[in-house]
Amino acid sequence: MAEAIAGGVLTAKKSPLTVPPSGRERPRPKAGLKQATLAKVRAVIKFLLDSGIISWGLLFAGWGVIALFYDPTFFPGPIETVQGAWELILDGTLLKFSLVSLYRVFKGWVIGSIIAVPIGLLIGRIRLVKQLVEPLVDYFRFIPAIAFLTLFIMWFGVGERSKVLLIVYNTCFIVIVNTASGVLSIDQRRIQAARTLGASELKIVLHVLLPECIPHIFTGVRLGLGSAFTSIIAAEMLAAKEGLGYLIFTSRLYFRIDWIMSGIIMLGLLGYFTDRVFRAFGRVALKRYGISDIKEFGQ
């Protein structure tokens, strides 16, 4: 009985809609027991949904079913892909390429963010900077990094520099836009309060403006991480000898669709888990600035 109540209370807390009005039923032990098992089933389903296991299961099932109708060399199913990936895992390619790509993404993303945040702050704070920079940002953010691929290689060489720059380019716009909109949307009264407390303009930027904008900056940098990941393929398409983009791009020469798929899946996984780590960081380290984990879709 105690368990039944505990179970009921537990689900009631998490999703009040799924629990029937239990006030009348609780006194009857039989109904209570039934309810307890029901509640448990619901809890399991909720866990499966929340953790994304059901989404992934459905995706893999659908993929497997569709793949049944096609030639595996042309459209490999999950099993063939895992087999292909296994080859890459065994000879160490997958791990090595993943690390190489991750490192490039990380470098471009960090540099891009470090450039973009101050630019965003300045746009939001100084009218002249906004007037000068905003049109250019609004123009260039619609030109994807891949359009500059050849130019970057010509200008910056075939080495790491052009690849990282490509990622920097792709990362910075969304961070700039988010940071600037954060600055522009903040409540002026807080800045006024700081002024009446004797804060200089520089201190206002550091101690009011920046903390106030941290949720916006955080979102921008998080979206920037997505942009950095999506540009790694372009960055590694030409003049690369390793990396997931290289894997995806060159596997077509061997007609190894399963390797392409492995590369794609690996890229997604890396992005997914990097994002998780970044979010966890935000939740713990930036909690006081109002970053929590359950606000929006994909947040």
Added chain:
Amino acid sequence: MENSLAIEGPLARTLPLPTVLDNIRQQIDPSPLIRIRDMSVCYRGALGDCDVEVLSGVNLDIGQGEFHVILGPSGCGKSTLLNVIVGLLNHTGGEVGVAGRPITRPGRDRGLIFQNADAAIFPWLTVLENVEFGLRMSGTKRQVRREQARKFIRLVGLEGHEKKFPRELSGGMKQRTQIARLLANDSDILVMDEPFGALDAHTRRVMQNELVRMWIETKKTIIFVTHDIIESLLLGQRIHIMSQAPQANIHKTYETGMEYPRSETLPRFTELLSTIQGHFDFGGGI
């Protein structure tokens, strides 16, 4: 009685109002700390023109160490007037000066309690960090400012809540945080925009008494806005009544002339109460 005031000290007799005001200006306080002359304020419209002239022809003298209360109906421009005094809003006509210098920007000499605490305290800082903010900005040593902040947190009755963030506080607690922050910063002029409006009756009374005690102790200059007549009578040396917007100004000034702490049963208190209430009840020119 309406045209005359009673004043303590050398002027403790009944005089017609204009004489009293002249005496205040010329004899007691030849150069007031805050001097406002024929001041007007416009909120600008979309085209930068004068949309509404909220304040017009405001005259106000506030001497060093005085406690002034500004009383007026909602929307008459009390917050606007305070923003001008603090330097957050530029007046569009007349003169506003502090200690002989025109006011153009905020300064540490004039601290403000905002009407809305939510918009004024920093949500990413704890109560303690909020209270010590001003001291931190002026480079006070950590140890010193902590001690100072704790003292004022105790004063406003927030002891034990130092480590909490604003989102964990009630409305009244946030307001008390703001008050502690202002007091800790030790400005000479305290400008308070309905600071106790969000507090329950008991806390409000405690805070009123504390404010008076602190004022007597430190002799700071206080400009206190409220629309609670009783509060104005409990606190102010002078009560300025504002007329209705637009083009509001100081309609009338009363000298309360009572000792602190004040009791609501004093004859002077009840007399002023009914006089002031008269302004509001019949719209008496306001």
